[in-house]
Amino acid sequence: MPSDLTQVSTPRRRSEKSRTAIVTATRELLLERGFDGLTIEAVAARAAVGKQTIYRWWPSRPALVADVMLEDADQLLASVNHTDDLAADLVGWVRRLATTLTTARGSAMLRILTAAGMEHEDTAVKLRAGFSEPLHESVRARILAAGVDESTAESAADAIVGGVVYPILSDPQGYSR
Incomplete structure (x- = not known):
C-alpha cells in the first residue's frame, strides 16, 4: 500500500573519535609532507579509518585540508x-x-x-x-x-x-x- 509519507533516512552520525583521528592525522601529515604529499590513503591509514569514512564527510582532499586548517x-x-x-x-x-x-x-x-x-x-x-x-x-x-x-x-x-x-x-x- 503506497504511503504519502516520505521515508527519511537518518544520516550516519560522525564518530567524534574518528573525526578527531582524521583531523589529527591530516594535520600531522600536512606538516610532514605538505599539501602535495598528503593523500586520503595516508590519512586513512594514520587515522585507522577507511577511505570511505573520510569521503563520507569530506568530498575531496582540499575540502578536508580546508576544514583542518580553518580549525x-x-x-x-x-x-x-x-x-x-x-x-x-x-x-x-x-x-x-x-x-x-x-x-x-x-x-x-x-x-x-x-x-x-x-x-x-x-x-x-x-x-x-x-x-x-x-x-x-x-x-x-x-x-x-x-x-x-x-x-x-x-x-x-x-x-x-x-x-x-x-x-x-x-x-x-x-x-x-
Missing part, C-alpha cells in the same frame, strides 16, 4: 586593536600576523591554504570566508573607525594584508619587515 585559523585571525593611534594599531597587527606566519607552522599553513584553494573553487570560497575575508575585514574596520572613507579603507586593507601575506608566501625565511 587552526583563529590563531591567525587576531583583530586589530582600536586605540587612538591608527598607525600603531596597524603596525602592531602586522607584526603579530607576520610573527605568526613566519613560524614553521604558520608558513606551512599559509602555503597549504593557498594550494588547497587553488585546487578547487568551492574550497577557495570556504577559505576566503574563513581566513582571507576576516583578515581583510579586521583591517578595513579599523581604518573605517578612524574616519577614512570606504573606498580608501578597502584599498588600504588590500594593500596591508597583501603586503604581509605575499612576501611571506614567497619567502618566509626572508621576511624581515
Whole structure:
C-alpha cells in the first residue's frame, strides 16, 4: 500500500573519535609532507579509518585540508586593536600576523591554504570566508573607525594584508619587515 509519507533516512552520525583521528592525522601529515604529499590513503591509514569514512564527510582532499586548517585559523585571525593611534594599531597587527606566519607552522599553513584553494573553487570560497575575508575585514574596520572613507579603507586593507601575506608566501625565511 503506497504511503504519502516520505521515508527519511537518518544520516550516519560522525564518530567524534574518528573525526578527531582524521583531523589529527591530516594535520600531522600536512606538516610532514605538505599539501602535495598528503593523500586520503595516508590519512586513512594514520587515522585507522577507511577511505570511505573520510569521503563520507569530506568530498575531496582540499575540502578536508580546508576544514583542518580553518580549525587552526583563529590563531591567525587576531583583530586589530582600536586605540587612538591608527598607525600603531596597524603596525602592531602586522607584526603579530607576520610573527605568526613566519613560524614553521604558520608558513606551512599559509602555503597549504593557498594550494588547497587553488585546487578547487568551492574550497577557495570556504577559505576566503574563513581566513582571507576576516583578515581583510579586521583591517578595513579599523581604518573605517578612524574616519577614512570606504573606498580608501578597502584599498588600504588590500594593500596591508597583501603586503604581509605575499612576501611571506614567497619567502618566509626572508621576511624581515
